[in-house]
Amino acid sequence: xxxxxxxxxxxxxxxxxxxxxxxxxxxxxxxxxxxxxxxxxxxxxxxxxxxxxxxxxxxxxxxxxxxxxxxxxxxxxxxxxxxxxxxxxxxxxxxxxxxxxxxxxxxxxxxxxxxxxxxxxxxxxxxxxxxxxxxxxxxxxxxxxxxxxxxxxxxxxxxxxxxxxxxxxxxxxxxxxxxxxxxxxxxxxxxxxxxxxxxxxxxxxxxxxxxxxxxxxxxxxxxxxxxxxxxxxxxxxxxxxxxxxxxxxxxxxxx
Numbered sequence: 001x002x003x004x005x006x007x008x009x010x011x012x013x014x015x016x017x018x019x020x021x022x023x024x025x026x027x028x029x030x031x032x033x034x035x036x037x038x039x040x041x042x043x044x045x046x047x048x049x050x051x052x053x054x055x056x057x058x059x060x061x062x063x064x065x066x067x068x069x070x071x072x073x074x075x076x077x078x079x080x081x082x083x084x085x086x087x088x089x090x091x092x093x094x095x096x097x098x099x100x101x102x103x104x105x106x107x108x109x110x111x112x113x114x115x116x117x118x119x120x121x122x123x124x125x126x127x128x129x130x131x132x133x134x135x136x137x138x139x140x141x142x143x144x145x146x147x148x149x150x151x152x153x154x155x156x157x158x159x160x161x162x163x164x165x166x167x168x169x170x171x172x173x174x175x176x177x178x179x180x181x182x183x184x185x186x187x188x189x190x191x192x193x194x195x196x197x198x199x200x201x202x203x204x205x206x207x208x209x210x211x212x213x214x215x216x217x218x219x220x221x222x223x224x225x226x227x228x229x230x231x232x233x234x235x236x237x238x239x240x241x242x243x244x245x246x247x248x249x250x251x252x253x254x255x
Contacts, residue, residue: 005119005251006044006053007112009130010100011078013040013055014089016131016149018082030085034092040148041096045253047146048127052251055093056111057086059103064235070183071235097255106242109134113238116143119248134238137170164196172205175233184235187225194218205229 017036021029045053064071077083090100103111109132116126120142128135128145135145136159145154152158159167176195178186186195198218202208208222222229 002125003051003248004048004125004127005115005248006048006050006098006127006129007115008041008044008053008055008093008098009108009112009128009132009135010055010057010089010093011108012130012132013037013148014082015078018079024079025081027081027085030082030088033082034088037089037092038096041093041098044127044129044146044148045097045255050127050253052124052248053098053253054115054251055090055098055100056108056115057090057100057102058108059105062105062107062110064107068184068231068235070185073183075181075183097253099251101246103242106239110239110242111244113138114240114242114244117240118244122248124248133170134236137167138238139167165199169199169204171233171237173199174236175229176205178232179236182235184232185228186232187221187228189221190218190225 014033014037017040018024018029018033021032023029041053041055044050082089090102093100101111112128112130113135116128116138119126120140124142126143128138128143129148130145131147131149136154139145139154139156139159146152147154156167159170163170163173165173173192173195174184174186176187176190176198177192178184198208198211198214199205202211208214209226214222
């Protein structure tokens, strides 16, 4: 029997479910969210025929906050009533038959990317349940991505249609153009369309730097922005080498 590991980006799921609650200052919103989380987990496990699964939360103050002090500085904090009752939400995952993991400091995205990469290398089918675009560069035949809210599987053509570049070019696209949702700076003066055009013409940033047909203004911005590009690419690239204190056996679905 083939193994399928479902990796749930927990806060991505929880916050989107909580966002539709009409009275977000009442504890009933938390309880309703917990019920919907449990239902969502059951649907994901049934859809994927999961043999193993885990819900991963963010730790506190990941390396990105130390590496770049403006990282996510403008992002709104989680509503207090949700953050102070997160134990209720975590229990909803566990009651659906899957373990919860909250690292001390690492971000969920890095943990999930690490788990996905290691599991795929061991011939385990992987499903990442998230709407976070940061996982898209990791899409492979063995690592699939599912948008629970749109009820769709993400594929390479969808990525191309939306971002106008190939999957393997995404991190350099975001490193050039920046990512406002996470306060990733990008290269000053290089917008999304310019970054898309140059990557389609030159394939990667190294070739863009050597491109003799760059417009003078673009050349000046790009060569002046190399340090910001490097910083930004590090920020948008997910780590796949996080040390984990558990193995696949610990993630077996129990229901």
